Amino acid sequence: MIASLPLFHRIATQPIIVLGAGEAAEAKRRLVERAGGAVIDDLQEGIDKGARLAFIAHEDEASAKADALRARCAGLLVNVTDRPELCDFTVPSVLDRSPVLIAVGTGGASAGLAKQLRLRLEKLLPQSLGALASALYAARGELRLKWPSAGERRRALDAALGEGGALDPLQEASAARVPSWLVGKAEALPAGPAEIVLGSLDPDDLTLRQMRMLGAADLIAFEEGTPEKVLARARADASRVAIPLGAPAPEVAGLVVILRVPRPVGS
Structure with missing residues (x-):
């Protein structure tokens, strides 16, 4: 919470x-x-x-x-x-890469901590981040033509903007690559069901790949006993549905992520 x-x-x-x-x-x-x-x-x-x-x-x-x-x-x-x-x-302490703004807050607990975290992020995030955001904004019409559904667009952008992707936001040249990415064979994250078997009930144990799946999912199907702290790592606007232990994924369009809770040894 x-x-x-x-x-x-x-x-x-x-x-x-x-x-x-x-x-x-x-x-x-x-x-x-x-x-x-x-x-x-x-x-x-x-x-x-x-x-x-x-x-x-x-x-x-x-x-x-x-x-x-x-x-x-x-x-x-x-x-x-x-x-x-x-x-x-x-x-908050604000990192300005207009139109990208990153706000670091501590709820009033420590302005000094927020400032130091912002200064660390300043070193990581290139000045070109704002140019990338502006280029993607200008390309909204082309994005809708290439990927008509919101889910398709989101998965394509997730693939391109991910680490090592064609538009990796931590690379200085990403903004200049937007036009060629749009006319090329841009890959999208796959749709359909994808299963995550939790190694523990601690959200910090999720792998980077699992975090990417949760961030891209259209629907989260979760077994009873899945902690809210794990569900909080998913897209806030992704649909959610509780399913019985071992139940299959619901048959819906888009990327469906099934969260399986850890089973006791021998079960």
Whole structure:
């Protein structure tokens, strides 16, 4: 179970309340302006203008609590600097490869940890990642023509974007290969039933191949006793169906992954 739902909120041209003085408040103002938001320094003015988000960076705890309560009662989502217990949302450390954004958050537990993880990822992810995303966006029409169904497109992209694939996102030249990949004989991950026999009930024991299968599946058929933590590694929008122990895969179109739980020795 995750403690919060990560979302990307479009705020360009929108009024955003930022209250407080000092470096913490200035940092929030810069963050809002970077995303194109219009900073409002007065709580009532922001409410009147229809603001949906409020950043509160008062050093005085009583002032922070009072303004957070007032903003929340007006229907705004609130972030209070250094007081995660007062926050409706937290601000992650953001890695920018526009239009690709990678947000690393700790739910307010440690901004320093989030920053260091982001810095490690900065070294791994090439600057060309944004160009690859833009090239795929521009190719949406061609993708639909080549693979008419959503499942076909997803499996083709999973094969191309996987490690060592034609469009491996960790390779600098991937964006330039999009046109040739589309006109060539692009391979897709296979459809049909695929079985995963769990070696244990620990999701960390899943292999890279099994993770790729779960990430590409259209339907997850799972035996009784499959932990929710394992199911959470699958695509969030994949269909799910519980099946009895040993039952065959349902006969449906697309990639069906059957999760089998470990059997006791001798069974």
